[in-house]
Amino acid sequence: MIRNVMIVDDxxxxxxxxxxxxxRHFDTFRIVTADDGLTAVDKLKEDSISLxxxxxxxxxxxxxxxxxxxxxxxxxxxxxxxTGYGTPEMESxxxxxxAVGYIAKPFMIEDLARKIVTxxxxxxxxGTLHSVSSGMFLQLIEMEQKTCTIxxxxxxxxxxxxxxxxxxxxxxxxxxxxxxxxxxxxxxSWDDVTLSIQNDxxxxxxxxxxxxxxxxxxxxxxxxxxxxxEEPVSPSKSSxxxxxxxxxxxxxxxxxxxxxxxxxxxEIGEKRGFDAIYEDSSWDGLVAEAERVGGFFHAGNLKLMYxxxxxxxxxxxxxxxxxxxxxxNNRCPRDRVVEVVSDHMSATNGGEP
Amino acid sequence: xxxxxxxxxxxxxxxxxxxxxxxxxxxxxxFNTPLIEEPETRNWWPIFIDSxxxxxxxxxxxxxxxxxxxxxxxxxxxxxxxxxxPMAMLRLxxxxxxxxxxxxxxxxxxxxxxxxxx
Numbered sequence: 001m002i003r004n005v006m007i008v009d010d011x012x013x014x015x016x017x018x019x020x021x022x023x024r025h026f027d028t029f030r031i032v033t034a035d036d037g038l039t040a041v042d043k044l045k046e047d048s049i050s051l052x053x054x055x056x057x058x059x060x061x062x063x064x065x066x067x068x069x070x071x072x073x074x075x076x077x078x079x080x081x082x083t084g085y086g087t088p089e090m091e092s093x094x095x096x097x098x099a100v101g102y103i104a105k106p107f108m109i110e111d112l113a114r115k116i117v118t119x120x121x122x123x124x125x126x127g128t129l130h131s132v133s134s135g136m137f138l139q140l141i142e143m144e145q146k147t148c149t150i151x152x153x154x155x156x157x158x159x160x161x162x163x164x165x166x167x168x169x170x171x172x173x174x175x176x177x178x179x180x181x182x183x184x185x186x187x188x189s190w191d192d193v194t195l196s197i198q199n200d201x202x203x204x205x206x207x208x209x210x211x212x213x214x215x216x217x218x219x220x221x222x223x224x225x226x227x228x229x230e231e232p233v234s235p236s237k238s239s240x241x242x243x244x245x246x247x248x249x250x251x252x253x254x255x256x257x258x259x260x261x262x263x264x265x266x267e268i269g270e271k272r273g274f275d276a277i278y279e280d281s282s283w284d285g286l287v288a289e290a291e292r293v294g295g296f297f298h299a300g301n302l303k304l305m306y307x308x309x310x311x312x313x314x315x316x317x318x319x320x321x322x323x324x325x326x327x328x329n330n331r332c333p334r335d336r337v338v339e340v341v342s343d344h345m346s347a348t349n350g351g352e353p
Numbered sequence: 354x355x356x357x358x359x360x361x362x363x364x365x366x367x368x369x370x371x372x373x374x375x376x377x378x379x380x381x382x383x384f385n386t387p388l389i390e391e392p393e394t395r396n397w398w399p400i401f402i403d404s405x406x407x408x409x410x411x412x413x414x415x416x417x418x419x420x421x422x423x424x425x426x427x428x429x430x431x432x433x434x435x436x437x438x439p440m441a442m443l444r445l446x447x448x449x450x451x452x453x454x455x456x457x458x459x460x461x462x463x464x465x466x467x468x469x470x471x
């Protein structure tokens with residue numbers, strides 16, 4: 001697989017000469033450029049970057065700040081620092097900050113290329129597996145109490161994800177700029193992956209507090225729901241939707257339901273009081289009427305309806321291509337539940353693909 | 354009638370109140386700020402009220418505002434609200450208001466409309 005290497009430098013001539021000089025390694029990596037730290041931060045969100053080479057002194061956001069940002073949000077991405085003002089103290093600071101390499105200008109482009117290739121090889125030092133289902137393999141990692149970083153590529157969508165294990169414990173996950181449990185759920189929903197193993201784990205912060213088994217079981221359930229409830233969605237459409245909704249909501253309804261369920265679990269916990277989430281077109285008439293009334297008051301799009309019918313269960317009706325209903329206990333924290341679901345609907349443009 | 358709704362209308366982010374008969378006839382309305390268009394110009398209110406299927410309370414959350422619909426003995430009360438209206442307090446106020454609406458002396462016109470709803 002061809003990796004993306006991002007070079008960050010405010011010196012345009014330097015940027016151009018590095019890009020040209022490194023192009024001969026096109027069979028190993030492709031060059032992406034950014035002319036300062038802030039542009040690099042944006043590109044990290046958009047592109048699947050495997051390694052960053054950064055200058056230290058830059059306007060808007062310098063190399064140290066960029067390094068800190070990468071260590072916080074993309075700890076699996078190695079950073080090589082290049083600088084024209086190198087001192088042993090600076091090198092020491094860069095290494096302490098997490099940089100895997102440090103090169104003082106001027107340098108030979110081939111020296112940098114060697115460092116890049118070495119760092120990229122580390123990604124798969126523990127081996128690469130093709131066309132596997134992640135579930136069984138990850139349980140093995142847990143049993144063997146391995147400390148490692150696993151990079152996965154979903155063969156269906158081309159999406160890349162990273163899992164961080166410390167002594168067999170799932171510490172964190174990342175898909176694009178999405179981190180933690182939400183990213184783990186997304187990775188575990190992939191059926192056919194290629195994965196590579198790095199024998200260390202740069203992530204020190206534990207962001208996932210749910211047992212691996214629980215996440216795996218829940219993802220399996222969501223996949224089953226998707227298989228039984230969903231109409232097929234083309235991979236390209238699915239990939240596009242994932243980008244649009246910051247990778248939280250899947251492009252299919254079952255994942256939408258799963259996302260809402262998880263959101264309520266995370267935000268409200270045991271008091272969430274819901275017992276079922278399902279599609280129900282019998283509310284379409286009321287949704288249409290409510291939208292008409294909302295239009296009269298210039299209220300904007302309908303996000304949800306909370307209905308108390310005087311029964312033990314209240315209903316939250318979510319409009320969309322298919323109307324979704326959440327059945328909740330009437331003793332649930334109603335305003336909080338409405339707030340969480342409403343925020344979710346706003347964040348996902350109505351939650352619909 | 355207006356004074357019954359004074360407490361509710363004076364709460365923050367409450368734009369107005371509408372009272373409907375069971376059949377969806379608009380019996381009363383009061384708004385803090387004038388509407389662009391009068392509700393009476395629309396004839397679909399009965400369809401909306403009918404679609405509620407007798408629900409006790411319905412909270413409609415839109416992008417920019419909210420509608421809170423509450424079943425009363427002889428019809429429906431609808432509050433037109435901003436997105437930041439204090440919902441729990443409003444529900445409580447409606448709980449207090451519902452018995453008063455039962456005892457209200459209706460004008461002849463309102464009495465006839467309510468009677469139809471029986």
